[in-house]
Amino acid sequence: MDNLLIHAENVSARFGNVTVFKNISFRLETGSSMAITGPNGSGKSTLLQIVAGLQRTVSGTVTRRVNDAEITVENFSAHAGYTGPLVNPYDMLTAAENLAFTIKDSAAKERVIHLLDYFDLYKERNKIVKHFSSGMKQRLKLIHAFINDPVIIMLDEPGSNLDSTGKDKLFAKIEELKAGRIVIIASNEQDEINLCGERVELGKQNI
Amino acid sequence: MENRIYKHLKKDILVEFRNRSAVNISFAFAGITTIAVSLASGGIRLDANIQSILFWIIIFFSGMSGLAHTFIREEEERTALFLAIHSIPEEVYISKLLFNLVFFIFIALVVSPLYIFFMHAIPVHFTHFCLTVLFGSIAIASVSTILGAIVSKAENRGTLFTVISFPLMLPVLWIAIMNTTASLEPGAAPGFQSILFLLAFSGVIISASYLSFKFIWME
Numbered sequence: 001m002d003n004l005l006i007h008a009e010n011v012s013a014r015f016g017n018v019t020v021f022k023n024i025s026f027r028l029e030t031g032s033s034m035a036i037t038g039p040n041g042s043g044k045s046t047l048l049q050i051v052a053g054l055q056r057t058v059s060g061t062v063t064r065r066v067n068d069a070e071i072t073v074e075n076f077s078a079h080a081g082y083t084g085p086l087v088n089p090y091d092m093l094t095a096a097e098n099l100a101f102t103i104k105d106s107a108a109k110e111r112v113i114h115l116l117d118y119f120d121l122y123k124e125r126n127k128i129v130k131h132f133s134s135g136m137k138q139r140l141k142l143i144h145a146f147i148n149d150p151v152i153i154m155l156d157e158p159g160s161n162l163d164s165t166g167k168d169k170l171f172a173k174i175e176e177l178k179a180g181r182i183v184i185i186a187s188n189e190q191d192e193i194n195l196c197g198e199r200v201e202l203g204k205q206n207i
Numbered sequence: 208m209e210n211r212i213y214k215h216l217k218k219d220i221l222v223e224f225r226n227r228s229a230v231n232i233s234f235a236f237a238g239i240t241t242i243a244v245s246l247a248s249g250g251i252r253l254d255a256n257i258q259s260i261l262f263w264i265i266i267f268f269s270g271m272s273g274l275a276h277t278f279i280r281e282e283e284e285r286t287a288l289f290l291a292i293h294s295i296p297e298e299v300y301i302s303k304l305l306f307n308l309v310f311f312i313f314i315a316l317v318v319s320p321l322y323i324f325f326m327h328a329i330p331v332h333f334t335h336f337c338l339t340v341l342f343g344s345i346a347i348a349s350v351s352t353i354l355g356a357i358v359s360k361a362e363n364r365g366t367l368f369t370v371i372s373f374p375l376m377l378p379v380l381w382i383a384i385m386n387t388t389a390s391l392e393p394g395a396a397p398g399f400q401s402i403l404f405l406l407a408f409s410g411v412i413i414s415a416s417y418l419s420f421k422f423i424w425m426e
Contacts, residue, residue, distance in 0.1 A: 054288065
């Protein structure tokens, strides 16, 4: 089992002169999970992107470690899976072409077939993503987040656009993957929040 | 890393050719302007200097619509974050640069024979002409790749691209036009120093871009 750590200390974000949130701190280790909640515009996606290292902080630090090695931009996708409303696969490629682009190792090919089958996209794998429904696109995004067997999973509104079957499969997959990993979910959906052991609530108290 | 760059390049080519917007605009511009200039000149053989100015204007504007597009499209189609998550910055830069180089050289390869045919602009110093077109294209593609990356992160992209490309493109176009003029004039003895300048200029731009790309891309 990997020794994982995500440690955020006094993290703040600001857009122009507007403070989105300030002084957010938490510490997550192997096997822990956390929900980021808060009203619209409170900075849930921003905090998740900062934690992932995809956006810079105004102040504060975020430490991301796998077995004492730092997670950087260069090795991010080898260790972490991330998806959200702003992470879009290429519309003009097929699902299979999009997935082939993100595969990191040959072992992932087996995993891709399993995930396509699991999320009911196997038959649609050679369709151009532009012709996918929003629910199918969301399932493809989730496959991308899980494709490289990440030890840190960060999901921004993972259940959006999914039907009840899709949500059930997603929740079962998250439950299955939680052991030995770190899972962070940004959401306001109660059933998604319930998947997590800890919770950071953004809002007026953080400004 | 070579395998990853190949994946990027394949992805960019598939997306571009399925969209066809930049390619179609570029080739339409190249074809229409070359034939329009030829018709407007009424079959008169123009001065070598004017011919080379028109030649580079056609190549430049044919290619520019596609060149800046490679990065801007990632932002406009909201695939930039997907790309950032699944790639390291260096492979993104190298693959976009290679795509732009291939794209611009292809444009130059299409425009050059068309222009020679319609404008009766037969190069006297053919090797010199070919090297100028090749290295001029590399210089323009290398400048526009990094400028495309910078402006893709800005809000007023069109305006910013025009303003910041001016000082970097000017020396390239100036040298390329002078060289092309020399290669079209029967009495001229074109030197290779200016071709070396284009090569060195591209080298400096590509090196500086490679080193700074990570900071631009993750902004």
